[in-house]
Amino acid sequence: MHEEKLSADIENIVKKWEGKKGSLIMILHDIQNLYGYVPRATSLQLSNYLDVPLARIYEVITFYHFFKLEPPGKHLIQVCMGTACYLKGASDLLHEMRDILGVREGTTTKDGLFRLEVVRCLGCCGLAPVVKVDSKIYSKVRKDQVADILSEYEQEKAVK
């Protein structure tokens, strides 16, 4: 191992898992729990400290859907693209979200306010098409309602 300086938080995590089976995955799990994602700078530190190639660390991060490479948005938008929602026009909703937010699914807006994700079924197909923002479900959403839904959360930011 190299003597690469780790932040105290990361050092504690590494010490907790060092030498244990599957330690790299567990270390990355704890880092994601700490930051909400795995920062590139942290992966670089880990690579040096553990003497594991950076490519190996990224292999693990990208293999498991759980790991994120970008900071999470303040609000998580989930557009359901399951069959019921898709048949009722979910792709129009997704395109509208992309246009208004200026991001693609799997990414976060520059201001960090929204993260856009696509999901396969939110378990309430009778309400299709469905959009979920954080824990709130919006049912039978029309394309012309998307801007209003987003503005609820944008206003919250303006008030603070």
Ligand code: FES
């Ligand atoms: S398909 Fe969208 S909620 Fe089930």
